[in-house]
Amino acid sequence: MARAFNFNAGPAAIPLTVLQQAAEQFVDYQGAGMSIMEMSHRSALYEAVNNEAQSLLRELFGVPDNYQVLFLQGGASTQFAMLPMNLLKAGRPAAYVKTGAWADKAIKEANLIGETTVAASTESDKYMRMPNLSEIVVPRNASYLHLTSNETIGGTQFHEFPDTGDIPLVADMSSDILSRPIDVSKFGVIYAGAQKNLGPSGVTVVIIRDDLVAQSPKDIPAMFRYDTHAKSSSLYNTPPSFSVYMVSLVLNWIKANGGVAQLEQYNRDKTKLIYDAIDQSGGFYRGAAQSQSRSFMNITFRLGSEELEKMFVKQSEAEGFVGLKGHRDVGGLRASTYNAVPLESCQALAQFMAEFQKRNG
Numbered sequence: 001m002a003r004a005f006n007f008n009a010g011p012a013a014i015p016l017t018v019l020q021q022a023a024e025q026f027v028d029y030q031g032a033g034m035s036i037m038e039m040s041h042r043s044a045l046y047e048a049v050n051n052e053a054q055s056l057l058r059e060l061f062g063v064p065d066n067y068q069v070l071f072l073q074g075g076a077s078t079q080f081a082m083l084p085m086n087l088l089k090a091g092r093p094a095a096y097v098k099t100g101a102w103a104d105k106a107i108k109e110a111n112l113i114g115e116t117t118v119a120a121s122t123e124s125d126k127y128m129r130m131p132n133l134s135e136i137v138v139p140r141n142a143s144y145l146h147l148t149s150n151e152t153i154g155g156t157q158f159h160e161f162p163d164t165g166d167i168p169l170v171a172d173m174s175s176d177i178l179s180r181p182i183d184v185s186k187f188g189v190i191y192a193g194a195q196k197n198l199g200p201s202g203v204t205v206v207i208i209r210d211d212l213v214a215q216s217p218k219d220i221p222a223m224f225r226y227d228t229h230a231k232s233s234s235l236y237n238t239p240p241s242f243s244v245y246m247v248s249l250v251l252n253w254i255k256a257n258g259g260v261a262q263l264e265q266y267n268r269d270k271t272k273l274i275y276d277a278i279d280q281s282g283g284f285y286r287g288a289a290q291s292q293s294r295s296f297m298n299i300t301f302r303l304g305s306e307e308l309e310k311m312f313v314k315q316s317e318a319e320g321f322v323g324l325k326g327h328r329d330v331g332g333l334r335a336s337t338y339n340a341v342p343l344e345s346c347q348a349l350a351q352f353m354a355e356f357q358k359r360n361g
């Protein structure tokens, strides 16, 4: 079987060994005579999976004891609404850093719930950079400050985070969670859909500090309150059990490969191959994001014309590459190099880029 060079933006590559392990266990999970999908979420076997996924995430990401790790449904898009429903207080605006399409969606949802303010925006630079920390202005009475640690579409990433003191810092880490070590204690809430760095779609990870869980209002429906899920260890209702199981396998894979610090180095080595191919092309390829804000997850770049970009996509597909077309909102090209994308795929892409340039430069 030939595996594709998978640069999809999400759902995205999953480690081959994880897929093989899941295939082995697919029909009969640990001798139960049934698949994990056919089993009660109240069974001891599933409870062990849920607990293992939680404890591995704590261990690998360094989540302090005074935080809850929740496995929810509805994707990061649901968190755009659930977050303000729980934490946006009357008379205390929620501050948002506006850095692209995803931040913009988060702001629009929060606007339906309460008052928001833009703490910094890079819209005038077409979202091709992240703001410097000094540009971020947070009102002293803000309910929280929200930022998008990695803008998947623009290909920009925060490389340092603001210190917000008593104001909870909230991050949408959908496209870079567990790709690098983070000081979780700087954040009040971190959330991420699993389908880029953690496994398949269907489960959303929320890491939230206990004092913020305690603020869940009692007058919103139970499913939308963080405390509902925290109290029941994410088993309040039927969870996306297969997705959580897959996340547990991916977390085991991360651990076996040396943990998050190792992954960060691996991700940097991978992206260097492609950024070098861009920077050393004499202008044939142009990086879309400003260099100080370049993402180590989503590499966005352009060619001299849309015609050439179309040709690049077509020829790359013929050679086994998948997912290199840029997002429909911004065009161009994009290579997503999440945790599970092997170095070999990036080597192959750098080589393809050099050959394409030779043919068309």
Ligand SMILES: Cc1ncc(COP(=O)(O)O)c(C=O)c1O
Pocket (backbone or CB within 6 Å): 010, 074, 075, 076, 077, 078, 102, 148, 150, 151, 152, 153, 172, 173, 174, 175, 193, 194
């Ligand atoms: C940064 C970011 N936030 C939010 C989302 C939306 O996530 P979901 O599809 O899980 O709702 C995405 C999806 O690609 C994303 O990249």
